[in-house]
Amino acid sequence: MADKKSFRMSQLRPYDNIAAGHDGVLSDPSGTIVIKPCKQSEIDFYNSTLAHPQFLPHIPTYMGWIQLNQEATAAAQAAGTLILPGQTEPNSSAGSRIADAPLIEKEWTPSNGEKIQTDMAVVLENVATGYMKPNILDVKLGARLWADDAPLAKRVKLDKIAEETTSKPLGLRIAGMKTFQGLDNTIQEGTTADGYKLYDKMYGRSFNTETVPEGFREYFRLNNEERPKAPMRKVIRRFIDDLEEMTKVIKNEESRMYSASLLFVYEGDPQALKEAFSVEKELIEALHEGHPIQNDNHEDHESGESEEEDRPKFPPIQSLKLIDFAHAQWTPGQGPDENILHGIRNVIKILNDLVQ
16 A cells, blocks of 8 residues: 655645646655546546556556545645545446446537646656656557547547547557756757757657657667667667566456557666666675665564665666556456557567667
8 A cells, every 4th residue: 555645735836747748737845746637537547456456567656536626625725734545445436427327419629738627636656756867758559549438529639630640550659758968958949948858749740650760769869770879778678578568468457548658767867877777787786696785774674664675776767657547447358458559569669670
């Protein structure tokens, strides 16, 4: 069970370490969690993942959900603190009940990335925590991007986007990314004061089936036709391993996850990446040789907390998670989700081609 977290509402701040998605994402003062506004359907799905333990390693750690509206949080604000549940139990809440109701066609207007209209939010681990300069890539999965309950106007719009981009033929589209260029490159056009270059959704929509590998080369900071050097080859191969493991799980977990994304994160500071690999190697060698890991904690090691502290702390190098479950559900008896598996397999192919 996740630890309970507490924070003051006034301390929440906009979270800007995202590559794509809606506005309105928040973070706590420590930066270790993100608070993502969402609809009830996404809360329901995160709650349901507790019954799918094989799936959990492939998504951000779910810490619970909160209500952001003033009425629901008045008591907590009066006390100065909001307490998050460590876990919530799977439930048959509004999202489940609505599924059985007759579909009523409503007028739909695209959000264009703006904050969604909701007073609810899921609380998740920040997978970019611990990196010196995280390089982040969001890859939208699927040729079909809409769920069964989507209004006709939304279906038409998303089908058009899929037809005009790599979504339809490849089942993937670069939705956005940010890469660290170095602090000496801040004078370059499009580079932020902290040395990042940002790529919005239109960047990913500019690719076709032949050119989309260029977007991945850009993410991994590779020159044209350049074979990745050793550190980056290791990073890419780890992503391939993670994608292959994720594929196995999704094949066994019958579900439909429309408009879900792959979130890639790796250490974008070259020196920090090199040092992280070095520290990792030293820790692994020490463990294999049976050397004790030094720890100043002399408390009784019967407690789980002490055992956790005794484990070596590996530096973050890369991480891959499946995210965005507003239109996701488990579908027993309907087989694996080939819509997103097609996209994941093509990402694997692109990455394999990079390291050949």
